[in-house]
Amino acid sequence: MSAGVPETSAPQDSTGPTDRTEREVLRGVRADLLLAGIWTPARDGARMDVEDPSTCQVLASVADAGPADAVAALDSAVEAGAAWAATAPRHRSEILRRAFELVLERCERLALLMTLEMGKALEESRAEVRYAAEYLRWFGEEAVRVGGRWAVSPDGTGRLLTMRGPVGPCLLITPWNFPLAMAARKIAPALAVGCTAVIKPARLTPLSTLALAGILQEAGLPAGVLSVLTGHDAAAVTEPLLADPRLRKVSFTGSTAVGRRLAARASRNLLRVSLELGGNAPFLVFEDADLPAALDGAVVAKMRNIGQACTAANRFLVHESLVEEFAHGLAERLSRLVLGRGTRTGVDVGPLIDTRAVGSMLELVDDAVARGARVLTGGGAPEGTGHFFAPTVLAGIRPGSRVLTEEIFGPVAPVVAFGSEAEAVAAANDTEHGLVAYVYTRDVGRALRVAEGLRTGMVGVNRPVVSDPAAPFGGVKASGYGREGGNEGIEEYVDLKYVAIDPR
Numbered sequence: 154m155s156a157g158v159p160e161t162s163a164p165q166d167s168t169g170p171t172d173r174t175e176r177e178v179l180r181g182v183r184a185d186l187l188l189a190g191i192w193t194p195a196r197d198g199a200r201m202d203v204e205d206p207s208t209c210q211v212l213a214s215v216a217d218a219g220p221a222d223a224v225a226a227l228d229s230a231v232e233a234g235a236a237w238a239a240t241a242p243r244h245r246s247e248i249l250r251r252a253f254e255l256v257l258e259r260c261e262r263l264a265l266l267m268t269l270e271m272g273k274a275l276e277e278s279r280a281e282v283r284y285a286a287e288y289l290r291w292f293g294e295e296a297v298r299v300g301g302r303w304a305v306s307p308d309g310t311g312r313l314l315t316m317r318g319p320v321g322p323c324l325l326i327t328p329w330n331f332p333l334a335m336a337a338r339k340i341a342p343a344l345a346v347g348c349t350a351v352i353k354p355a356r357l358t359p360l361s362t363l364a365l366a367g368i369l370q371e372a373g374l375p376a377g378v379l380s381v382l383t384g385h386d387a388a389a390v391t392e393p394l395l396a397d398p399r400l401r402k403v404s405f406t407g408s409t410a411v412g413r414r415l416a417a418r419a420s421r422n423l424l425r426v427s428l429e430l431g432g433n434a435p436f437l438v439f440e441d442a443d444l445p446a447a448l449d450g451a452v453v454a455k456m457r458n459i460g461q462a463c464t465a466a467n468r469f470l471v472h473e474s475l476v477e478e479f480a481h482g483l484a485e486r487l488s489r490l491v492l493g494r495g496t497r498t499g500v501d502v503g504p505l506i507d508t509r510a511v512g513s514m515l516e517l518v519d520d521a522v523a524r525g526a527r528v529l530t531g532g533g534a535p536e537g538t539g540h541f542f543a544p545t546v547l548a549g550i551r552p553g554s555r556v557l558t559e560e561i562f563g564p565v566a567p568v569v570a571f572g573s574e575a576e577a578v579a580a581a582n583d584t585e586h587g588l589v590a591y592v593y594t595r596d597v598g599r600a601l602r603v604a605e606g607l608r609t610g611m612v613g614v615n616r617p618v619v620s621d622p623a624a625p626f627g628g629v630k631a632s633g634y635g636r637e638g639g640n641e642g643i644e645e646y647v648d649l650k651y652v653a654i655d656p657r
Contacts, residue, residue: 190376233377427635
């Protein structure tokens with residue numbers, strides 16, 4: 154076991170999917186592409202294995218799509234487009250509502266499937282299933298509220314009519330870390346306004362998206378409205394679509410580097426683009442904060458999804474009067490968390506997604522320690538099978554440490570001190586990213602001042618979770634543009650048309 158890793162954090166039993174329920178869930182997975190309403194193998198017959206990150210065992214083999222499959226998916230989206238756009242909003246709403254109900258009915262099976270392919274503890278997977286379902290319900294309700302306006306022109310000689318219609322066929326590209334929620338968050342608004350869509354889930358976690366597509370079919374979604382392309386080579390299936398003038402919208406959640414390349418590629422056809430990219434979230438704790446509440450919130454903000462979230466707290470900026478107490482309090486809390494296969498009872502923290510993720514954590518910790526940081530708990534990967542890494546707290550971080558400038562995307566928490574409010578805001582903003590920030594203070598005036606000064610798309614005040622289907626989710630700067638969720642989420646999938654009318 155690596156130095157600094159407490160014995161109590163050794164992974165629990167990490168056997169493979171031998172449980173009967175696990176086998177039944179895996180047998181029920183759709184393993185082919187969804188094209189024109191039909192589940193079909195890839196044209197060249199290629200397959201791709203999906204592994205359990207806690208055991209490194211193969212869970213399932215799914216179709217590995219290629220360029221010809223991508224073109225076929227867009228063909229079906231275009232063919233189904235006019236009829237779906239003309240479908241009554243209430244009918245689209247009811248399909249999404251039925252899908253919402255079916256997702257909740259199958260919460261346990263979907264949660265287990267997600268845990269098997271992604272690794273997070275079952276309770277977190279259950280929460281994600283409920284969260285994903287809420288996007289189906291929210292945008293199902295919004296489907297009947299896509300409207301325009303009617304006005305008399307200022308000079309009285311004409312009438313101004315605006316109307317909103319579907320932007321057209323959409324390409325939706327989702328990440329591996331929240332496989333069900335991210336699929337629902339993109340699919341639901343597109344379908345609600347009458348767009349057809351092609352979704353490309355991450356190669357590491359395609360099973361949850363396949364399950365959701367099957368549920369939407371069962372809920373009454375017509376053939377061709379939604380296609381699913383699973384595959385290991387994202388460029389092979391996205392390039393033909395981005396080059397095709399029939400595609401009109403792309404929505405991507407993933408790394409900033411990939412987002413930049415995708416935006417450049419999409420600009421050639423002037424596609425509508427929304428990007429939800431990386432984060433480097435600061436977690437600010439002021440001297441008047443409720444310290445126990447801040448510590449509890451820090452655990453949630455850091456460890457949600459094993460730290461593998463763009464919204465995860467990346468840098469803990471704590472007032473100098475509290476920094477030592479906070480750092481040791483956080484270390485004590487994280488040291489009690491139990492590592493293990495997410496399907497096991499009592500497990501708090503599952504594996505990271507792959508070997509590269511573990512290597513990245515080791516590099517960040519080693520760099521910080523080499524510059525003088527202290528490891529208060531964790532610091533390494535326990536021995537054994539699976540991609541596990543111990544929850545880690547670092548104190549005494551020196552300027553220039555990579556852990557302060559890079560998106561961590563794992564269970565490593567660096568704690569640094571600040572002296573003044575202005576210093577805290579400046580440190581929080583000292584990053585190219587701007588997705589979310591967290592602020593803990595009992596002073597309402599300070600909370601508002603700091604929230605206004607932070608260059609982020611979202612701020613959590615005295616709370617460690619900001620995501621809500623009824624609220625706009627998104628960032629600024631290198632964290633992307635566009636919003637998902639809320640009333641604003643609908644606007645990403647509609648075109649606005651203005652009609653000038655002479656009433657005479």
